[in-house]
Amino acid sequence: GENVEQHPSTLSVQEGDSAVIKCTYSDSASNYFPWYKQELGKRPQLIIDIRSNVGEKKDQRIAVTLNKTAKHFSLHITETQPEDSAVYFCAATLRAGSYQLTFGKGTKLSVIP
Amino acid sequence: NAGVTQTPKFRVLKTGQSMTLLCAQDMNHEYMYWYRQDPGMGLRLIHYSVGEGTTAKGEVPDGYNVSRLKKQNFLLGLESAAPSQTSVYFCASALGVRYEQYFGPGTRLTVT
Numbered sequence: 322g323e324n325v326e327q328h329p330s331t332l333s334v335q336e337g338d339s340a341v342i343k344c345t346y347s348d349s350a351s352n353y354f355p356w357y358k359q360e361l362g363k364r365p366q367l368i369i370d371i372r373s374n375v376g377e378k379k380d381q382r383i384a385v386t387l388n389k390t391a392k393h394f395s396l397h398i399t400e401t402q403p404e405d406s407a408v409y410f411c412a413a414t415l416r417a418g419s420y421q422l423t424f425g426k427g428t429k430l431s432v433i434p
Numbered sequence: 435n436a437g438v439t440q441t442p443k444f445r446v447l448k449t450g451q452s453m454t455l456l457c458a459q460d461m462n463h464e465y466m467y468w469y470r471q472d473p474g475m476g477l478r479l480i481h482y483s484v485g486e487g488t489t490a491k492g493e494v495p496d497g498y499n500v501s502r503l504k505k506q507n508f509l510l511g512l513e514s515a516a517p518s519q520t521s522v523y524f525c526a527s528a529l530g531v532r533y534e535q536y537f538g539p540g541t542r543l544t545v546t
Contacts, residue, residue, distance in 0.1 A: 330474075353532040364524065364537040365477065372532065410476060420465070420484050420531050421492060426476040 325413050327425025334401050335433050342428045344411035345393040353414040354394045356385060360407045401432045436460055440525050440538035447515040447545045455510040455541050457525030465528045466508040467535065468500060470521040477524065483508055515545045
């Protein structure tokens with residue numbers, strides 16, 4: 322069916338190391354791929370997004386890469402800090418002309434000082 | 435700008451009771467969404483609206499109804515609450531589907 326698979330579900334890294342979260346999607350017509358961060362007890366907030374006409378996008382310590390052929394996209398966080406600890410959700414617009422996002426189930430990232 | 439607000443923040447219902455959750459946005463966004471968030475399940479779309487007077491079903495619409503009578507407001511109704519509807523409910527608004535969704539603070543609903 323139409324879905325977004327996200328891995329891993331939990332991830333622990335040492336402060337200063339890099340973290341990578343990967344998502345796969347089912348529809349080759351998908352064209353928008355945002356990443357949201359949700360701190361404990363807070364609302365989700367957009368941290369970075371990428372459209373299907375771009376292969377990579379960076380914003381300071383975070384980057385997203387998109388592989389349309391393999392239908393997967395990844396979030397990369399470098400030089401992790403304790404404040405990066407949160408749940409991260411990937412999402413995608415599935416099907417051409419869709420009005421909605423489909424979210425992955427989330428990755429709980431813990432950065433160990 | 436208040437952004438996206440939700441009322442109430444918390445609510446406890448008994449099985450069979452009804453209630454309405456209100457979402458309001460002051461960003462003049464056309465698109466509005468209602469999600470539920472359960473542990474390990476991510477954000478699942480209940481209903482959405484692409485403009486005043488329009489609504490559509492999302493992934494998990496059963497047991498819920500919505501209305502968008504004014505552009506700035508999106509109401510989520512539970513006609514007969516069930517324990518399976520215990521969840522955290524988030525509202526969001528956006529300029530369009532390929533734009534940032536701005537989320538409200540959430541409503542924690544418990545049905546006993």
